[in-house]
Amino acid sequence: MKHVTKIVMYLFFGIVWSQENPTIMRGGYDKVLKGKDKIFQKNVASHVKKWHGAGQWNQFGWRVETGPRTGQYFIGTFNHYWKDFDERVTTKEHDNDWDRITNAYIDQDNEYAGSTFWSLLPEISYNSKSSTKIAVTFFYCEANAYQAMLGIMGKLRQANEKAKIDVSYNVYQIEAGGSNDVIAIVIQMDGYADMAPISPSLKDRYVAAFGEEVWLADYTTWTNGEKWSETEIMTFLPDISSPASE
Template identity: 25%
Template sequence: MFENTYLTVKTDKYKEFSEAMLKHNEKYHTTGPYHANVWMVSTGYHPGSIVWSMGPCSFSHLDSRPTSKDHNEDWTENVMPNVERVIETGYWRRSDKISYMPDDSLFSKLLITVYDLAQWQEYRFKDIMGKVSEVYKANNTPHSFSVYFPAFDMPNGRDVAVVWGFKEYAVFDDDWKFKSQYEEAHGEGSWQKVMDEYRAIVKSSVDEIWEIMPGMMAPMKD
């Protein structure tokens, strides 16, 4: 699970925010479930916003998260004065059974598609994602494919997020031939069938691209 907080930085305080965020993460968020990554959103509803992401962790870990007086004062007195507003905070759990992570799973960019599903159709969506994951595994795809569900209800139809990790934008110039790969794995005619299923249960979707911001985060320590 990851705790993700979207922040809008004041336009005239970006330098101060970057410095304060780096110092905060270096001091309090370097290890294990409390390590924090920092991303910038480049497309979607909130372009230019910052995502502070802690994890992977569990709810049990949250009971022991950094909450010292020094920690809280550093966040409220040094980081937050440079923030125009907090857009949202959410807790997202990965469904490992229908996700695919290659051995080299460190990616500097993420394509995140957030879906609004028809009511009570999550089980059908999981079935589709499981079949897609099988295609990734069968072809040893070098990109990650992870499916996350919110631990609590989210606004604006944010029912599920599919996260695709990549390293270079040039990958979008490639012809993946995913349709043929899908039918190799699931049989002739299976692509049209899954597309019909998809259209029946997905109301809408929106893409976001996140890029890692190493200048605002600390390397993870053992």
């Protein structure tokens, strides 16, 4: 019961924190026309330098390295309140420049095109840091298991803290623009070497924190609640991204 109470408190205070802090991000995938990557990046870099610098509306870019979206770009803006998207004011010059880039270099025949909103869940994320690569796993969940799976992520954070494990990740939940009940775990990496198994294993950390019985119950909940998942690795592109905040 003590563990259950602690998880409930984690989630409750996390919800309060999220309401009072900017946790909303919006992003989408862009498929660049064949042979246009270099000039696309050059034009986006110029655009970002002029309109998305320090103190301006942030914009960050990654290039997808694995999976069906390999070669595409993920462009997103982070750390917003919902109202920011109502109150944002752009100039005609800005909008025309982005339209020019989109019309000249983006392949409109892209089944993965479209914008999605996500919210960061800092209360169940762990040891977040900046990184040169990320491994993003999307978990598509059964509706009746979704909240329980978020609770399991809260327990995993506690297990990681107890083990003092050297990993870093953020947890997001989808808000709009795609399938409902989706969790995204974004592992922050310095390179592909961080894909290697680590010790102690996830199971060993979980058992050490909560015991074998809880591990077996939560493992069953997770595996039964997961419809499917997919992972893609992305490389951060600082030249087409806003400068990091101080």
